[in-house]
Amino acid sequence: AAMLERARTEGATVLDGDGVTGIERRDGVVVTLASGALLHADVVLAADGARSTVRRLVREAAGVSAEQAGQLAGRDAWFAYRQYASGVSEKAASELGVRFDAALLPGYGWSFPLGNGRANIGIGVPRQPGTAGKAMREAWKAAIASPFFTSLLGDGAVLDGSVRAWPIPTGVRREDCAGWGGRILYLGDAAATAD
Numbered sequence: 001a002a003m004l005e006r007a008r009t010e011g012a013t014v015l016d017g018d019g020v021t022g023i024e025r026r027d028g029v030v031v032t033l034a035s036g037a038l039l040h041a042d043v044v045l046a047a048d049g050a051r052s053t054v055r056r057l058v059r060e061a062a063g064v065s066a067e068q069a070g071q072l073a074g075r076d077a078w079f080a081y082r083q084y085a086s087g088v089s090e091k092a093a094s095e096l097g098v099r100f101d102a103a104l105l106p107g108y109g110w111s112f113p114l115g116n117g118r119a120n121i122g123i124g125v126p127r128q129p130g131t132a133g134k135a136m137r138e139a140w141k142a143a144i145a146s147p148f149f150t151s152l153l154g155d156g157a158v159l160d161g162s163v164r165a166w167p168i169p170t171g172v173r174r175e176d177c178a179g180w181g182g183r184i185l186y187l188g189d190a191a192a193t194a195d
Helices: 002-009 051-062 090-094 131-142 145-154
Strands: 022-026 029-033 038-042 044-046 078-086 098-100 108-115 116-127 158-168 184-186
Touching: 002 044, 022 051, 051 078, 051 108, 051 184, 090 108, 090 116, 090 145, 098 184, 108 145, 116 131, 116 145, 131 158
Parallel strands: 044 184
Antiparallel strands: 022 029, 029 038, 078 116, 078 158, 098 108, 108 116
16 A cells, blocks of 8 residues: 555556456556556556466466466465454554464464454464364454453454455465566565465
């Protein structure tokens, strides 16, 4: 967010909500947007998440099957469970909290303030093949009942909506960071750099 805001203040045109639908290597890179607009660039910075659309399109252009094109090594090694809470304590509404609890190690728990008395709470834990769903649900139930979350969130906190789960990509490899001779640079989750 800070980089995007800096780009705006430096004069970049920001196109929000217009997804990438195509990408070609042609005198640099040509990106096709959902609106039909074509963008020409020397370099594309793909900070588009663990399921990077840019990575998938680049791999499909190279002849990789659609099923394999979106895969990223290490993408499913860790999982996160997240839920929003409202009516949280003043501390949870204003301070970021990260907890390395023995029950979650080598994972962790977090509480990120969202403003207006709300927080994003969650846990990140290694995936346990064969029991991932059940183990995650049990870890989540234990975590939100733990003194860390109950004391931080306060008596008036209400968990909003449903719990969401998603992979946390880890295990960054050099070959996952760039493509097309450095014309595509993958950042953040798109490069599996969560750890």
